[in-house]
Amino acid sequence: MKMTNTTTMTTISRLSNAKPVRRKLRALLASVSALVTWALAHPAVAQTFEKIEGKTTEDVPAVPFVGLAYGFIWIAVLAYVVSLARNLSKTRAELDELRQKVERATNAGPRR
């Protein structure tokens, strides 16, 4: 009995909500139709260009951009040269250290 009541209530609520949904659908359909009609009536809207009078243009000075670009290149190259020079001297120092280690060991001779 309780179950039958719940089902009835749901059906009633569905029926009462049906009208607003239909109304919304109708409104949406009307809006879409109006939009399509308007778009068909103005087919060239997106394809034409109009001359704009008195257009304000952005006046950005060019010198800082050229300076930044030129500066970046030479700073990047310089940084790379410094890093290469450091690595080269480090590797050479390690090679020298190794050479000295071998010399010391050779001069000391075998321990056995």
Add this chain to the structure above:
Amino acid sequence: MAGFLVIPSMILRAPIEPVMGFVQKIFYFHVPCAIMLFLSTFTCAGGSLAFLFKGSETGDRLAAACGELGILFGACVLVTGPLWGRKAWGVYWQWDARLTSSLLLFLVLIGYLIARRYGGPAGRKLAAAFGLFAALNVPLVYKSVDLWRTVHPKTSVVPSLDPSMKPAFWGSFLLITVVWGVLLTLRVRLESLRATLAELEGRTEDLLEDLR
């Protein structure tokens, strides 16, 4: 060293391009840097091929050096380009074919170095594959402005350059090529020294073991 003073003065004395104005002067070092990026990538691929198919250690060192140089000159291209674009187009970046493919090439070269450094025992071979893939990307980057509609100037700009602008452009190109050559020599030397050091360390350990 004189080139570092002569070339900027040649660039400054070159006529100002009527459409873009003074900012077009970025062209004189942006384009040579892009050419060095391509040259580095092709040399990296050549070295990678020699390493993959002939086991050439010299090829591998050359590829490693060029991978790094590609990143250096790629960074120069990707920084100077947007600075030019900000003035010429009003924005720093556009996801158009030339800019996107250049960024992709740069990322592949970064992938090359990452694979080489962190790829483990097979890292050098994996990196070599990245090097080959990067070289395949170069024609796409170069032809992208002709194949797709982009905001970037076409490939016909350099051949049709005004004769009065040519000395500054070729002078700048020569200077950047010399810098590239010097950096490549130094980087290959570093890689050779590292290889010698690694080899000697192994031998020294054996020698010291024998002497004990």
